[in-house]
Amino acid sequence: MDNSTNDRERLLLLYLxxxxKGDEEEMFLQRMKDEPSLKEELDHLRIARESVRLLGIKNKVGSIHREMMNELPEVPQRKPVRKLVSYTLAAAAVLFAIFIGIRTYTNSSISSGQLYTDHFFSYELSTSRGGEPISSPxxxxxxxxxxxxxxxxPLSEDSLDVKxxxxxxxxxxxxxxxxxxxxxxxKCxxxxxxxxxxxxSEYYLALAGIHEKKYDEALEWLHKIQGDPRHLYHSKVSDHFIQEVERAKELKK
Amino acid sequence: MDTNSSYSDNELITNIKTGRLMDESIKMVYRQYFGLLSSYVINNSGSQQDAEDIFQEVIVSFIDLVQRAKFRGESSVKTFLYSMNRNTWLNELKRRGRSEFRERKFELVRGDEEVDVSHFIADREAKNEVLSVVARLGEACKKILLLFYYENMGMKEILENTDYENEQVVRNKKYKCLKQLEHMINQNPALMNSLKNIFHG
Incomplete structure (x- = not known):
């Protein structure tokens, strides 16, 4: 590597x-105007520098991600919806309309057990927390x-952590x-x-209330969840769900 | 003990731009948006792992765009992240050639707005590719380049954090590593051109 190459690289790096500063910077800028290859080389080094910065961000987010996955609850999954072809959907829609019609006509009751079954899903702990020791029995x-x-x-309240x-x-x-x-x-x-x-806990308390026909308490939890868009179970509490619980409550009277 | 900080959108953007309170800011983003964004992925054919991967990718992109002044707060952070998350996941499904992408209509969560982020999503492949290129650099090179260009350490601090003999050796090593990375990226001219558009466009 000769002196001119060394100088070129030194200037490129210092500029990058x-x-x-000062005269040296001005001379370098002038030289870039005269030498398009110098400008291109600078652009390439800038891209390499930006790529390093991107890796830095990725590493930073990755380390915080692991920490936050230990802190945040797992996101509940909707029950899988069976894929149906269009004619089946149409048939189902007709059957559903008939079903609704019959239910309305007979004013049949909504069972607390059915409501519970419709909305209960097993809570699953994360399986992707890599290497985290399981601390409690x-x-x-x-x-x-x-x-x-x-x-x-032999459960003692004092000996158990929140989880x-x-x-x-x-x-x-x-x-x-x-x-x-x-x-x-x-207790949690x-x-x-x-x-x-x-x-x-709030969502499952609502479900426990529904199962036990404690509708007032269940509705209190459901309204709280529905009124908070940031609640993790917000999307699970629809107007229809609440209406069904209210109807079950009315029929209980 | 980490306190659960809460920042307005403007404060969050300032923190990310300046690098101050970066950890607290990222944690706040997780606390406020991970539930909403990951439930979109999980409820649209994704696994928990997919949701986590997409969320991380979205946050990396968001920080990168804020630091390069490409996100200036035209929409709320929530709307922007939601749009990025949704479009990144759809892009991922398309990349995987999943039938769900062709057959299903993907719904917006009720009440959520979207902004056009298609130009950012178009950068996704090049960014992921260049990250895999950087990952192939030797550990010593990655360390020295990250300390200088990401942690903004000076030569003296880097010298204290490494086993090099003196600052000049560090300086030479840093240059060689950067040149090596440039060469590795330049071996894929299409990638280099895409990155030119992303970083200098």
Whole structure:
């Protein structure tokens, strides 16, 4: 590498890094006008520099992402909708219209069990947190879907963290003990009303209330969720869902 | 202990531009928007992992665009991120050739607006490709370039964070690494041209 090449590279780098000043900078700018290849080389180095900056951003977001995935609750998934071909859809629509018509005509009741089944889905813990140790026996059993075992653990409120309280509540729901589910989900909220399990606890408390025909309490939770667009379960509480619960409440009277 | 900070859109953009309170700002974005954005992906044929990957990609793009003054707050941050998330996911489904993309109509979440981000989505492939090129650089090169061009460290600080003998050695190494990266990118002229449009267009 000769001296002129060295000088060219030195100037390019200094200019790229904003370290070329005064006369030297002016001379370099003039030289770029005369030498298009110099300008092109500078552009290429700038692109390399921007690519490094992009990698820096990616690394930064990646490290925060791992931290936040431990903090934030997993996003609940909608029940999969079966793909239907158009004629099947049409037939289903006709059947649905008939069904609605019959229901309206007979004023048949909406069962709390059916409402619960329609809106309940199993809470799933993340499986993609890579290498994170599972700290509590409750979580271990929950991941194995061994809900019954959780409900028979010698549970002491003081010994459980918020996550374990939440998972215990869900386990009681899974095993059909809605009174205890209600109790543990409320313990979860009482322990920390800003925890990552708050939104899920409120939704499942609403469902437990529906199952137990405690419609006033269930509606209170549902209205709270529907009134908060940032609530993680906001999209699960439609007007129709609330109307059904209100109708079930009326029919109970 | 991290406090749950909350910034207005203007404060958030200023933080990202200046690099001050960057970690807190990114965490706030996660707390406020991860639920909404990831539920869109999950409810439109995506997995939890897809939702996380797309969200990360959207946040990287958002920070990059703010720092290059390509996002100036014409729409709210929420609307912009939602649009980026939706379009990035549709673009990903298209890339995967998924039948869902052809067969399904993808709904907007009720009440959410969208802005046109198609020109940013068009940059997606080139950005992902160049990131894979940078990832192939040696660890020593990546470290020295990141310290200088991302962490904005001076030669003296870099010297303290590495095992090089003196500042001149660091300077030479940095230049060689940058040239090496430039050469690696330039081996794909189409990529280099796309990046010219993205970074200098």
């Amino acid at each position: 890094d904003g370290e070329l 409750v979580e271990q059993l929950y991941r194995q879907k061994n809900y019954k075992a959780i409900t028979t653990l 374990s309280k939440f998972l215990t509540g869900i386990s009681f729901m899974e095993t059909g003990d809605f009174a205890k589910a209600d109790l543990w989900l409320k 909220l009482t322990a920390d009303n800003s925890s990552v399990y708050k939104d899920a």
